[in-house]
Amino acid sequence: MNSSENKRDWESHPPLIAPGYKSTIYRGPSQPLIEVPELMKPGTGPIFGMESVSPLDHDLTKNGIKNGEPLGERIVVSGRVLNQNGQPLKNTLIEVWQANAAGRYVHKRDQHHAPLDPNFFGAGRCVTNDKGVFKFYTIKPGAYPWGNHPNAWRPNHIHFSVFGPNIGTRLVTQMYFPGDPLLDHDPIYLAVPEKSRERLISTFDLDLTEEGFALGYQFDIVLRGNHSTPFENE
């Protein structure tokens, strides 16, 4: 393993303390991280593949249905998970969670007085295919207020958790939507170094859009390193 290619690139990732996002001030480590060559032996990981997901896990428009269809704008989100050489990462688990169309999470702690949707749960997962491609159906999430500063609103976003081949490729991030005016006011998005921010914005894709059914958004994910076939030895 070429360790220099596998480092986290801090020109791409937000810093641990970004004062515009207030809770980083008391929750982000203040001391520099200590560099180690590897945390685990090359080839250790990951764990989840095709067998982890159930048939409706990739369809958030259906996996929470109680007595009808969820409200809001149906969308389909697809993309590739790649290494930094552009090679696809197959059989890698992606977990997503999000607010409903009104900007409300199912989470018990979310007290935003927007309605819950009895037919929308808001969590799902999928696994990339042999070409590194994932795809899921959902409802476009609404913006929601938060307490960071006066009149603070999070832009529309979908939370992503991605594994990749090893502990170093682990990634938790958020996917945003093109043209969202709240992005320019969001300290979580703005904490990402400027040249890398746009990687978090999905692109509207008419080819992916399903006629009469759902708008398509494309979102590629690049994980650190150059491992191309994480499961070849299995």
Add this chain to the structure above:
Amino acid sequence: MNKLGQTPSQTIGPYFAYGLTPEQYKFDHKSLATPFLLDVKHNSKDLILLKGRVFDLHGAPVDDAMIEIWQVDQEGVFRTEPHEGFISIGRMGTGTVEGNLYEFTTCIPAPEKPGLAPAINMIVFMRGLLSHVYTRVYFDNLHMQGAQETVFFDF
């Protein structure tokens, strides 16, 4: 080939529980990773409980962190599927146990290399953390002699 830029990290936020740790938080959704790496019914003699808390700058325990642990088994193998009651990744949020503990049922792994002390790799995700951080947990058993001999001091 052109080197692509890494997709930036973003915080896990306060509302991950129903998506990432649903069973622990009593949501009706299957958990893929749980606090139980070692199945007690299968193997209880090697069981350890790994408990701890996450504190912020003010010393307040964090009640919305998510901890993942990644470790090899006692033979030094990373188990991607349950093997003799053991699986290599655990996950737990700090919002359900009194005192905001995380609490993993697992075993002490084999050392990564001969001569190294055994350790469990830990990843911390939480609201207020824009990029996750990694750390390692070592164990305080004393080895008087041998490959894992404890370091003792003289002064």
